[in-house]
Amino acid sequence: xxxxxxxxxxxxxxxxxxxxxxxxxxxxxxxxxxxxxxxxxxxxxxxxxxxxxxxxxxxxxxxxxxxxxxxxxxxxxxxxxxxxxxxxxxxxxxxxxxxxxxxxxxxxxxxxxxxxxxxxxxxxxxxxxxxxxxxxxxxxxxxxxxxxxxxxxxxxxxxxxxxxxxxxxxxxxxxxxxxxxxxxxxxxxxxxxxxxxxxxxxxxxxxxxxxxxxxxxxxxxxxxxxxxxxxxxxxxxxxxxxxxxxxxxxxxxxxxxxxxxxxxxxxxxxxxxxxxxxxxxxxxxxxxxxxxxxxxxxxxxxxxxxxxxxxx
Amino acid sequence: xxxxxxxxxxxxxxxxxxxxxxxxxxxxxxxxxxxxxxxxxxxxxxxxxxxxxxxxxxxxxxxxxxxxxxxxxxxxxxxxxxxxxxxxxxxxxxxxxxxxxxxxxxxxxxxxxxxxxxxxxxxxxxxxxxxxxxxxxxxxxxxxxxxxxxxxxxxxxxxxxxxxxxxxxxxxxxxxxxxxxxxxxxxxxxxxxxxxxxxxxxxxxxxxxxxxxxxxxxxxxxxxxxxxxxxxxxxxxxxxxxxxxxxxxxxxxxxxxxxxxxxxxxxxxxxxxxxxxxxxxxxxxxxxxxxxxxxxxxxxxxxxxxxxxxxx
Numbered sequence: 001x002x003x004x005x006x007x008x009x010x011x012x013x014x015x016x017x018x019x020x021x022x023x024x025x026x027x028x029x030x031x032x033x034x035x036x037x038x039x040x041x042x043x044x045x046x047x048x049x050x051x052x053x054x055x056x057x058x059x060x061x062x063x064x065x066x067x068x069x070x071x072x073x074x075x076x077x078x079x080x081x082x083x084x085x086x087x088x089x090x091x092x093x094x095x096x097x098x099x100x101x102x103x104x105x106x107x108x109x110x111x112x113x114x115x116x117x118x119x120x121x122x123x124x125x126x127x128x129x130x131x132x133x134x135x136x137x138x139x140x141x142x143x144x145x146x147x148x149x150x151x152x153x154x155x156x157x158x159x160x161x162x163x164x165x166x167x168x169x170x171x172x173x174x175x176x177x178x179x180x181x182x183x184x185x186x187x188x189x190x191x192x193x194x195x196x197x198x199x200x201x202x203x204x205x206x207x208x209x210x211x212x213x214x215x216x217x218x219x220x221x222x223x224x225x226x227x228x229x230x231x232x233x234x235x236x237x238x239x240x241x242x243x244x245x246x247x248x249x250x251x252x253x254x255x256x257x258x259x260x261x262x263x264x265x266x267x268x269x270x271x272x273x274x275x276x277x278x279x280x281x282x283x284x285x286x287x288x289x290x291x292x293x294x295x296x297x298x299x300x301x302x303x304x305x306x307x308x309x310x311x312x
Numbered sequence: 313x314x315x316x317x318x319x320x321x322x323x324x325x326x327x328x329x330x331x332x333x334x335x336x337x338x339x340x341x342x343x344x345x346x347x348x349x350x351x352x353x354x355x356x357x358x359x360x361x362x363x364x365x366x367x368x369x370x371x372x373x374x375x376x377x378x379x380x381x382x383x384x385x386x387x388x389x390x391x392x393x394x395x396x397x398x399x400x401x402x403x404x405x406x407x408x409x410x411x412x413x414x415x416x417x418x419x420x421x422x423x424x425x426x427x428x429x430x431x432x433x434x435x436x437x438x439x440x441x442x443x444x445x446x447x448x449x450x451x452x453x454x455x456x457x458x459x460x461x462x463x464x465x466x467x468x469x470x471x472x473x474x475x476x477x478x479x480x481x482x483x484x485x486x487x488x489x490x491x492x493x494x495x496x497x498x499x500x501x502x503x504x505x506x507x508x509x510x511x512x513x514x515x516x517x518x519x520x521x522x523x524x525x526x527x528x529x530x531x532x533x534x535x536x537x538x539x540x541x542x543x544x545x546x547x548x549x550x551x552x553x554x555x556x557x558x559x560x561x562x563x564x565x566x567x568x569x570x571x572x573x574x575x576x577x578x579x580x581x582x583x584x585x586x587x588x589x590x591x592x593x594x595x596x597x598x599x600x601x602x603x604x605x606x607x608x609x610x611x612x613x614x615x616x617x618x619x620x621x622x623x624x
Contacts, residue, residue, distance in 0.1 A: 004560065012571035016525055033529065033559035035568050045357050046560050049532045051537070193532045213328055217345065227362070245331045247345035248316065248358050250562070254396045256347050285528035 001054060001145045004047040006032040008059045009159075011075060011174055018058070035251055037271065038140065040065035040131075040223025042070060045250075059113035061103055061133045063223050077104040079160070079182035084115050086187045087157065090178045094154035096122040100138045100145045100169060101159045109136045124149045131223075140273045143169040150175055158190075166190060168273065171197055197276065204275075204285040209302070211264035211285075215257070219270030220250045226269045233267055233292060240296050254281045261288045315366045317361040318344040322473075323371045323387060330370070347563055349583065351375035352443075352535025354382060355560075355616055373415055373445045375535050389416040391472070391494035396427050398499050399469065402490045406466035408434040412450045412457045412481060413471045421448045422472055436461045443535075452585045455481040470502075478502060478588065480585065483509055509588065516587075516597040520607045521614070523576035523597075525555035527569070530581030532562045538581045545579055545604060552608050566593045579604045 003022065007015050012033075021275065030061035032043040032048055039060035047055045049069065055068060059075040079293045091097060101114055113123045120243075125136040129144020138145050138158075146156055146169035154293065155176040166179045170193050177191040214237050218230040230246045237244035255268060258281075267287045268275040275288040287295065305311045315334065319327050324345075331341045342362055351372035359367045359380065367380060371387040403409060411424055425435045439450040441456020450457050450470075458468055458481035467488040470478035473495055478556040482489045482505050489503040526549050530542040542558045549556035556579075559572065564586065569578060570593075578598045580587040587600045599607065617623045 009396075009568065009571050011492050012568065013573040015572055016527075016555065016557060016574035020555065030530070030558045030560050030570075031527075033527070033561040033564060033568050033572065035565050043560075044534055045361075046562075049357075049537070050560065121420070215328075218342070220358055225361070229463075243328065243332065245328060246342045248355075248362065249345040249359075252345060253347050253563075256321065256324065256345050259321050260327055260343075260345065261325040264330035 001026075002028040002030075002050065002052045003054045003056055004032055004043060004050060004052040005058045006036055006043045006055060008036045008038070011059045011309070014058075020046045022056075039072070039221070040141070040271065041221045042066060042068070042223070044068045044070075044222060045220075052177070059104070060311075063131050063139075066222050075104055076107050079105055079108065081108065081111060081115065081182070083180055083182050083185050083187065084112065087178055087180055088119055090187055090189060091121065091155055091157070094121075094176065096124060096153045098124045098126060098146060098149040098153040098156045099159065099173075100126065100156070100166075101138050101144075102139075102161075102165050103134070103137055105160050108159070112157075116157075117125060124152050132138075138165050138169050140164055140168055141271060145169075147172040163190075164273070167193060167276070170194060171276070190269050201288075201291060204287055205291050205294045205298070208265040208285045208287055208291075209298050211242070213245075213263050213265075214292070215245055215247045215260055215263040215266045217252055217257075217268050217270050217274070217286075218246050218248050219252070219276045220248060221270065224270045229269045229289065233269065233289060235295060236291075237267075240299060254279075257286075258283050261270045265295075313366060314340045314342075314362065314364045315368055316342045316344055316355060316362060316364040318348055318355045318367060318576070320348045320350070320371045325564060326370075334368075340520050347457070349563075350535070351384070352453070352583065353533045354378060354380070354535070356380045356382075356387055356534060357532075367565045371416070375443050375559050378534050387416055388419050388623055391417055391420065393420065393423060393427065393494070395494050395497050395499065396424065399490055402501060403467055403469070404500055405490065406433075408431050408436060408460060409467045410436045410438060410461040410465040410468045410487075411471065412438065412448050412455075412468070412478075413472075414451075414477050415446070415449055415470050418446045418449050420471070424469075428469075432500060436464050440611065450481050452476055452480055455484045457481075459484040475502075476589070479505060480587070481508075482506060483588070488501060513600075516599055517606045517610070520577040520597045520599055520603075523554070523607070525557075525575050525577075526604070527557055527559045527572055527575035527578045529564055529569075529578060529580050529582050529586070529598075530558050530560050532560060533582065536582045541581045541601065545581065545601060548608060549579075549604075566591075567600055569598075570595050577607075 015031045022029050042061050056260045058072045060071045062072050116123045126145035126149040127135050131142040132139050136145050140246045150173040159176050159180045169175045179188045179190045216230045216233050234244040265284050314528050327343045334341050368383045372384045374384050428435050437446050438457035438461040443454040444451050462485040469490050471492045478491045491500045491502045528542045528545050546556040577596050587598045591598045
């Protein structure tokens with residue numbers, strides 16, 4: 001069978017060995033070399049172009065239904081749990097804690113819960129929401145497991161690598177938030193990021209308030225393709241008497257966006273995290289849909305104030 | 313009609329005004345925001361994903377036949393010719409010169425030829441080869457207009473922006489080569505690049521001579537998709553007792569290639585310029601098909617010498 005293998009960035013170093021294994025069973029194997037950010041990002045176009053009969057997607061659980069033969073190979077990683085001892089200092093005084101992690105470590109949640117219970121904590125693990133499939137699992141675009149238990153806990157714990165996943169959870173909650181990085185042996189309170197990101201969001205809105213033309217980003221990634229939302233936003237912008245066009249790409253390249261120099265601001269309908277994460281390389285503000293609504297509301301208010309000669 | 317507009321990087325700053333013009337005629341317009349490197353790089357997958365009926369591709373002439381409704385909008389740019397005066401100093405002693413340019417300035421070749429003839433030169437303009445469509449036109453992957461006249465001229469002149477186009481022509485010729493940058497008002501002898509690029513190529517070959525595993529880059533861009541070549545190279549590598557896998561992407565991302573850590577070297581079957589241009593960000597050597605052949609030949613020689621105990 002002709003198959004295309006796809007690995008997220010962190011697993012691309014295992015591509016050759018899996019390819020060889022499948023070839024030894026008689027498959028004709030190709031490996032996707034494109035950046036891969038999640039199960040929203042299935043390389044179906046590449047598979048179709050190659051005439052492959054199956055896409056084998058490693059490292060993520062099924063995210064949504066697609067019209068192609070996709071085999072999901074989840075990837076359990078046993079992270080060392082020794083670091084949990086160090087978190088107790090950070091959690092002093094917080095009796096009930098919510099714990100979340102990524103798909104790779106969901107199988108370790110039982111052990112993590114047991115550790116905290118042995119140390120006198122009550123542990124709450126949120127049920128899966130939207131796109132996440134397992135209790136306690138969070139995705140960059142689905143942090144329901146944290147958000148849904150926010151009112152029940154005194155603090156949150158994220159267990160796993162990187163800042164991408166906990167950042168979404170931090171921004172969607174109000175309680176103290178501790179990130180536990182088992183591979184780099186690091187514990188950190190990260191709820192200070194809330195204020196920082198709120199300030200940045202406010203900055204984006206204010207810097208877009210005079211924008212006259214908006215580029216609306218529409219991804220062709222199968223799990224991020226929102227043409228209806230893009231059109232709705234385009235109509236809303238047009239109704240405000242401003243220019244808007246829909247800009248299409250699979251993975252948005254910041255250099256190419258920067259080359260679209262006639263646009264004063266951009267609006268994101270793709271991965272919700274694109275407009276939250278590091279957009280410093282963009283010359284113009286990149287707004288979330290909500291931030292666009294704020295911009296349009298502010299423009300309306302300003303216009304009224306000008307009309308009534310409250311301001312010039 | 314639902315249309316997708318596509319602009320190369322240098323024309324993306326005109327996207328909004330063209331989109332508005334087409335919308336005013338009643339079209340439903342989307343703009344591709346992906347990096348676009350040539351007419352080999354038609355955004356047909358994006359157009360199909362959107363259900364568009366037509367792709368309007370700006371800035372390039374037709375490159376190859378595709379099974380989609382594509383309208384090519386060429387882009388003539390009148391570059392200032394005053395700089396030509398400064399080139400005479402560089403061309404002293406060279407009586408017959410070959411002149412090439414990019415598609416944007418082909419319409420200026422008559423004036424450029426007339427200028428040099430007024431100044432006592434004989435001008436030779438090569439006929440179009442392979443993918444180029446017009447006399448004197450060069451592409452990154454087709455420099456036949458220069459190469460075919462190399463034996464007839466004393467020196468070459470490239471007129472136009474950037475180094476991407478003349479670099480290919482320089483490497484495919486042997487005579488003195490003058491690059492004329494009309495926008496930055498700059499004239500430069502660039503044939504010194506030949507030796508530099510030959511040294512780099514030699515360096516790539518030598519650094520890949522101990523490689524045991526090769527990743528063969530196969531682009532899904534419609535004008536760069538060479539699965540037959542990729543398979544041929546894979547077979548050649550396998551025949552030498554080494555590992556090879558075919559790595560698939562549309563636009564190759566150097567970070568993703570770097571994440572493919574099990575491969576010792578990479579081989580390019582996409583745009584021939586990927587392995588020639590700036591690959592400094594890659595951790596492993598990226599070889600052209602020819603360089604791979606050199607590597608395999610060297611490996612064979614080394615094995616024989618080891619067998620005969622000429623070397624250890």
